[in-house]
Amino acid sequence: MLFGRKNKNPIKIADKGVVEWKYATCGYCSTGCSIEVGIDKKGEAVASRGVADADVNRGKLCIKGIYEHELFRKTRGRGNKPLIRENRWDEFQETNWDTALSKTADEIKRIQQQYGRDAFSIVSTGQIMTEEFYTLGKLARGVIGTNNYDGNTTLCMSSAVSGYKRSFGSDGPPGCYEDFEHTECLLAFGSNLPEQHPIIYWRLMDVREKHNFPLIVIDPRVTMFAQQADMHLAINPGTDLVLLNALAHVILAEKLHKPEYIEAYTQGYQEFAELVAQYDPVTASKICGIDEDTIRNVARVFAKAGAAMSIWTMGINQSTHGSDGVAAINNLHLITGNLGKPGAASLSITGQCNAMGTREWSSCSGLPGYRSLENEQDRKEISEFWGVDPEFFPKERGMFMTDILPAIETGEVKGLWLIATNPMTSMANTARIRKTLEKLEFLVVQDAYQDVETNQYSHVFLPAAIWAEKEGCFTNTERRVNIIRNVCEPYGESKTDLWIFNQMAKQFERGQNVIFPESAEGVFEELKTLSKGRMLDYSGMSYEKIEQSRGIQWPCNEEQSPQGTQRLYTDGVFQTASGKANLLALPFIDNNERPDKDYPFWLNTGRVVEHFHTRTRTGKVANGNKFSPTPYMEMNPDAAAELNIQHGTYARLSSRRGDAIVMVQLTQRVAKDTVFVPFHFHECVNRLALGLLDPHSRQPAYKQSAVHIERIENQQDAAQKNAMARSY
Numbered sequence: 025m026l027f028g029r030k031n032k033n034p035i036k037i038a039d040k041g042v043v044e045w046k047y048a049t050c051g052y053c054s055t056g057c058s059i060e061v062g063i064d065k066k067g068e069a070v071a072s073r074g075v076a077d078a079d080v081n082r083g084k085l086c087i088k089g090i091y092e093h094e095l096f097r098k099t100r101g102r103g104n105k106p107l108i109r110e111n112r113w114d115e116f117q118e119t120n121w122d123t124a125l126s127k128t129a130d131e132i133k134r135i136q137q138q139y140g141r142d143a144f145s146i147v148s149t150g151q152i153m154t155e156e157f158y159t160l161g162k163l164a165r166g167v168i169g170t171n172n173y174d175g176n177t178t179l180c181m182s183s184a185v186s187g188y189k190r191s192f193g194s195d196g197p198p199g200c201y202e203d204f205e206h207t208e209c210l211l212a213f214g215s216n217l218p219e220q221h222p223i224i225y226w227r228l229m230d231v232r233e234k235h236n237f238p239l240i241v242i243d244p245r246v247t248m249f250a251q252q253a254d255m256h257l258a259i260n261p262g263t264d265l266v267l268l269n270a271l272a273h274v275i276l277a278e279k280l281h282k283p284e285y286i287e288a289y290t291q292g293y294q295e296f297a298e299l300v301a302q303y304d305p306v307t308a309s310k311i312c313g314i315d316e317d318t319i320r321n322v323a324r325v326f327a328k329a330g331a332a333m334s335i336w337t338m339g340i341n342q343s344t345h346g347s348d349g350v351a352a353i354n355n356l357h358l359i360t361g362n363l364g365k366p367g368a369a370s371l372s373i374t375g376q377c378n379a380m381g382t383r384e385w386s387s388c389s390g391l392p393g394y395r396s397l398e399n400e401q402d403r404k405e406i407s408e409f410w411g412v413d414p415e416f417f418p419k420e421r422g423m424f425m426t427d428i429l430p431a432i433e434t435g436e437v438k439g440l441w442l443i444a445t446n447p448m449t450s451m452a453n454t455a456r457i458r459k460t461l462e463k464l465e466f467l468v469v470q471d472a473y474q475d476v477e478t479n480q481y482s483h484v485f486l487p488a489a490i491w492a493e494k495e496g497c498f499t500n501t502e503r504r505v506n507i508i509r510n511v512c513e514p515y516g517e518s519k520t521d522l523w524i525f526n527q528m529a530k531q532f533e534r535g536q537n538v539i540f541p542e543s544a545e546g547v548f549e550e551l552k553t554l555s556k557g558r559m560l561d562y563s564g565m566s567y568e569k570i571e572q573s574r575g576i577q578w579p580c581n582e583e584q585s586p587q588g589t590q591r592l593y594t595d596g597v598f599q600t601a602s603g604k605a606n607l608l609a610l611p612f613i614d615n616n617e618r619p620d621k622d623y624p625f626w627l628n629t630g631r632v633v634e635h636f637h638t639r640t641r642t643g644k645v646a647n648g649n650k651f652s653p654t655p656y657m658e659m660n661p662d663a664a665a666e667l668n669i670q671h672g673t674y675a676r677l678s679s680r681r682g683d684a685i686v687m688v689q690l691t692q693r694v695a696k697d698t699v700f701v702p703f704h705f706h707e708c709v710n711r712l713a714l715g716l717l718d719p720h721s722r723q724p725a726y727k728q729s730a731v732h733i734e735r736i737e738n739q740q741d742a743a744q745k746n747a748m749a750r751s752y
């Protein structure tokens with residue numbers, strides 16, 4: 025050997041004493057990585073590793089997944105016993121499950137009797153198992169019977185759902201990760217893949233090493249993803265719709281569209297073409313901040329590619345025109361025939377590990393299996409299947425999460441059950457959310473962690489088991505249903521969400537007549553039956569087959585697609601009445617709060633790789649806190665110099681809603697008139713954010729509001745206030 029020391033120490037991987045590896049799917053983001061958790065001879069989870077033959081992650085995991093087993097051992101803040109109190113200002117008392125469940129059921133009944141069925145509301149999540157979602161849906165729609173039942177996916181995916189429905193007649197992301205291998209052009213809107221979906225990013229970069237295709241990132245911020253792009257379009261906040269209409273304008277004006285595809289598979293062309301005719305690149309460039317040549321160039325690259333693909337995440341969805349933005353991306357794909365073939369998809373990158381599962385099976389926006397309350401046949405089918413009176417179902421969906429909270433303010437909603445969501449940190453304008461929660465006659469919080477901020481306002485706390493303390497399925501971004509095996513026992517006296525829903529059903533008279541299978545697999549078999557022959561067909565799957573295949577993409581049925589399906593709409597038949605997709609005319613309306621003299625900066629909010637959401641988990645496990653310990657703001661050095669603000673000092677941000685103290689990180693990543701603050705910390709950015717709602721999806725525009733920035737003289741005092749925002 026020529027180089028190196030003679031007796032080189034071999035690299036040793038620490039021996040954790042694993043005696044068995046158990047299969048699961050990562051419980052953080054929607055990439056859907058297959059993970060194995062190592063159990064030692066004491067039965068404790070001691071290691072995590074990626075599954076080598078899983079197509080999604082091919083052995084890899086990101087910084088969060090690699091430490092996932094720590095969730096079971098670092099139990100600080102976990103809920104052990106149910107808690108109860110008469111008033112929210114009293115101390116909690118520990119109680120037993122019988123008391124906690126019957127108290128909750130009694131309050132639900134009281135509120136419904138006194139104020140009407142819909143005065144009790146249920147808000148869930150994108151982070152429990154599909155089987156749990158389905159069971160909760162049955163409980164909410166078939167037993168408790170409230171129409172004000174929704175999930176935190178309204179904060180996250182509802183613009184994508186709404187846009188897909190408006191364009192294609194149904195929800196359901198049409199593409200898959202394998203499309204990267206076939207595409208010749210990729211547009212990425214408002215998505216910071218390397219930090220938020222690191223393994224999807226790795227899949228993409230792996231392909232780009234073999235065949236390079238133009239990667240165009242549209243984001244006001246120079247994200248890590250933007251830095252890897254061939255072109256970065258630093259768009260003005262909240263103006264993607266203008267850019268998208270202008271791209272369509274160029275494609276039509278230069279006759280780069282596919283008239284045969286448009287004729288055969290779409291409707292609404294005339295109105296659409298008239299609208300985009302108004303969005304010439306010169307006019308558009310003045311609004312969206314992307315110069316006219318770049319707009320033309322991108323339009324040509326996209327339209328001339330043999331197969332072109334778009335992905336997007338919260339930069340599009342969290343906007344006052346989120347649903348329109350999604351539909352406008354779909355428009356681009358429809359006019360160029362870029363759907364249903366390899367490398368050509370408009371693929372919404374989902375967020376939470378099971379955001380798709382709730383869209384498919386929770387009944388939040390309707391009935392299970394992409395059925396709707398508005399459809400009489402759907403109501404009939406489900407009522408017969410569940411054994412409930414069809415008249416018990418409402419004939420149209422009730423409020424979204426973002427309307428339920430204001431309905432508490434106005435007194436329409438009196439009681440609330442929160443399941444695996446923490447609005448005191450994650451909803452905009454938290455001062456208002458606090459007042460709202462305080463107004464509730466009854467709040468029950470069902471969470472794995474009892475130190476979750478929202479629990480400060482509850483009357484009952486139900487401690488839930490977490491992730492692989494349970495069994496069940498998640499669906500990822502590419503419609504892949506994957507399984508989580510029960511790796512270890514629930515912590516303390518916490519119980520699986522499935523068990524809690526089943527026990528709750530027993531508390532109601534109506535619940536005695538409806539069958540609730542006890543095991544997750546039993547529920548899975550039931551929802552499989554309901555899926556047969558539908559777009560989201562699960563009927564060809566089984567727990568065993570899912571584990572063996574490392575996940576299966578729906579539709580999957582025994583006869584046509586026993587191994588699952590990579591792409592939707594390959595036959596050009598859409599889920600609308602006519603079977604044709606809708607080209608939609610989408611005028612841009614500028615209704616955001618904008619920077620002005622008093623509040624001169626745009627406030628952009630989002631995420632960092634080290635943390636997951638409100639940090640109930642990543643605030644406690646792994647290296648997350650070490651690398652990202654404190655609430656901070658990215659600020660442009662030129663802007664900071666004008667305000668005499670230095671790197672590493674604390675500054676005060678204020679908006680029309682509230683204020684927050686953040687540490688300043690000077691960086692050219694943000695433009696001079698913009699700052700970026702991650703939303704993970706309590707008492708921080710959502711004190712400031714406005715969160716105007718999209719008219720179709722009711723999703724908040726978390727990424728556009730206006731703030732004022734001040735230098736702080738007393739840095740010591742500021743440091744203390746900043747520390748309050750990281751209570752873990």
Ligand SMILES: Nc1nc2c(c(=O)[nH]1)N[C@H]1C(S)=C(S)[C@@H](COP(=O)(O)OP(=O)(O)OC[C@H]3O[C@@H](n4cnc5c(=O)[nH]c(N)nc54)[C@H](O)[C@@H]3O)O[C@H]1N2
Pocket residue numbers: 053054180213214215216217219220221242243244245247259260261262263264337338339340374375376628629630631632633634635636637727
């Ligand atoms: N590490 C980590 N990973 C996660 C999560 C997490 O909390 N932590 N959460 C998961 C969840 S639930 C979600 S929803 C996803 C979110 O994943 P992403 O959407 O990728 O993450 P964000 O940081 O919220 O926002 C993405 C980008 O939108 C940009 N943006 C802001 N305004 C605009 C605009 O007007 N137009 C455009 N085009 N872009 C804009 C922001 O600058 C930001 O870079 O991540 C998932 N993965």
Ligand SMILES: Nc1nc2c(c(=O)[nH]1)N[C@H]1C(S)=C(S)[C@@H](COP(=O)(O)OP(=O)(O)OC[C@H]3O[C@@H](n4cnc5c(=O)[nH]c(N)nc54)[C@H](O)[C@@H]3O)O[C@H]1N2
Pocket residue numbers: 149151152176179180181338342375376443444445446447449450451452470471472473476488489490491521629630631636637638639640641703709710713726727
């Ligand atoms: N300013 C700003 N705000 C935002 C966003 C933004 O970009 N900017 N993004 C929005 C988006 S996309 C999202 S998805 C939301 C997320 O907002 P939240 O849903 O409020 O965030 P989480 O911290 O993920 O909350 C999930 C809760 O579920 C608990 N939990 C985890 N697993 C289980 C389980 O198996 N069972 C039970 N019962 N509980 C469990 C966790 O402890 C945690 O308290 O935030 C939104 N808020």
Ligand code: SF4
Pocket residue numbers: 050051052053054055056057081084085086087088089090220221222223224
């Ligand atoms: S990329 Fe997402 S699913 Fe994969 S390990 Fe990381 S957090 Fe988990």
Ligand SMILES: [Mo]
Pocket residue numbers: 179180181375376
């Ligand atoms: Mo999300």
